[in-house]
Amino acid sequence: MSSSALHAFAFGIATKNSRGDIIEVYYPAPVANPASSWTDAAIEAMQLGASTNGYAELDRDTLNELSGILAAAGSNEQSQVVEQLSGATNTLIVTALCTDDAPASVPEAYLKLHLLSHRLAKPHELNLEGIFGILPNLAWTNRGAIDLHDLPGQQLAARLEGQVLEVMSIDKFPKMTNYVVPGGVRVAHTARVRLGAYLGEGTTVMHEGFVNFNAGTEGPAMIEGRISAGVMVGENSDLGGGCSTMGTLSGGGSEIISVGRNCLIGANAGVGLPLADGCIVEAGLYVTAGTKVNVLDNSGNIDRSVKARELSAVPDRLFRRNSLSGAVECVPLNNAVTLNEELHSHN
Numbered sequence: 176m177s178s179s180a181l182h183a184f185a186f187g188i189a190t191k192n193s194r195g196d197i198i199e200v201y202y203p204a205p206v207a208n209p210a211s212s213w214t215d216a217a218i219e220a221m222q223l224g225a226s227t228n229g230y231a232e233l234d235r236d237t238l239n240e241l242s243g244i245l246a247a248a249g250s251n252e253q254s255q256v257v258e259q260l261s262g263a264t265n266t267l268i269v270t271a272l273c274t275d276d277a278p279a280s281v282p283e284a285y286l287k288l289h290l291l292s293h294r295l296a297k298p299h300e301l302n303l304e305g306i307f308g309i310l311p312n313l314a315w316t317n318r319g320a321i322d323l324h325d326l327p328g329q330q331l332a333a334r335l336e337g338q339v340l341e342v343m344s345i346d347k348f349p350k351m352t353n354y355v356v357p358g359g360v361r362v363a364h365t366a367r368v369r370l371g372a373y374l375g376e377g378t379t380v381m382h383e384g385f386v387n388f389n390a391g392t393e394g395p396a397m398i399e400g401r402i403s404a405g406v407m408v409g410e411n412s413d414l415g416g417g418c419s420t421m422g423t424l425s426g427g428g429s430e431i432i433s434v435g436r437n438c439l440i441g442a443n444a445g446v447g448l449p450l451a452d453g454c455i456v457e458a459g460l461y462v463t464a465g466t467k468v469n470v471l472d473n474s475g476n477i478d479r480s481v482k483a484r485e486l487s488a489v490p491d492r493l494f495r496r497n498s499l500s501g502a503v504e505c506v507p508l509n510n511a512v513t514l515n516e517e518l519h520s521h522n
Contacts, residue, residue, distance in 0.1 A: 450487065468481055471507075
């Protein structure tokens with residue numbers, strides 16, 4: 176495969192542990208489907224394989240050579256990135272993905288997560304199979320990522336300097352905003368949005384909102400609940416406080432859960448099935464694919480009883496629980512959900 180078919184390309188700054196293993200990578204300006212006019216020259220200079228995925232560490236001489244090559248090939252942006260990286264003290268790398276195979280290294284995994292949060296790919300467009308086995312569990316601190324094996328020594332070193340090493344979390348995934356801040360969003364509590372989240376312009380994530388990797392929002396949205404891995408929320412939808420969407424990471428589930436446009440999931444409610452456009456799930460009601468639902472007609476009479484999965488493609492419906500019988504009901508809706516435009520214009 177020639178480099179003209181490159182899937183993604185990026186220069187980055189890597190962190191290594193005491194054993195010399197790369198544990199995380201920051202890519203300031205990744206590129207999806209890059210032009211062969213400059214990637215051909217760059218790959219040849221770095222002696223990367225033109226038909227395989229991989230990464231290479233860069234020394235200062237190679238960086239200087241690359242800056243000229245990229246500028247001559249017409250990629251001024253990437254040339255500037257290389258010049259900026261030349262002053263880094265950490266390990267410098269370049270990563271090239273010629274195919275969308277499952278990530279086989281930490282640099283490959285981090286590049287795919289960056290592509291999602293940079294809005295260069297949408298959830299489910301990238302092969303992330305096995306990413307949990309590739310990413311190391313790390314301590315995320317005020318001094319960056321630290322291997323858990325190295326953590327006690329780093330804590331002691333900080334104390335000897337009269338300082339405290341603050342450990343914010345122990346996790347495989349860092350928070351998105353330490354790597355990418357997409358334009359036009361508001362995130363009240365940054366630790367609750369993981370790298371690899373896709374936040375569409377106009378998204379507001381409130382303090383109790385959560386967005387996992389390979390999940391997110393198409394556009395303007397109010398997120399006060401949980402968007403689990405793999406879930407995509409349509410434009411102008413509202414996830415109320417404490418609500419949740421069922422992901423597929425645990426329990427063996429394979430169906431992709433999504434929330435359509437102009438939907439509302441009420442406080443402490445949830446969905447375990449795809450939700451069509453213009454639907455509302457009332458507060459406190461969790462609807463799964465197997466939930467027994469009475470479908471009411473416009474007169475309020477029961478038309479039929481079905482499992483909720485049979486209604487996943489039906490738009491403009493209200494899911495509610497009958498306060499007298501306790502039965503879950505689905506009734507037609509006439510009014511669409513609308514968001515306050517001022518709340519979601521984040522210039």
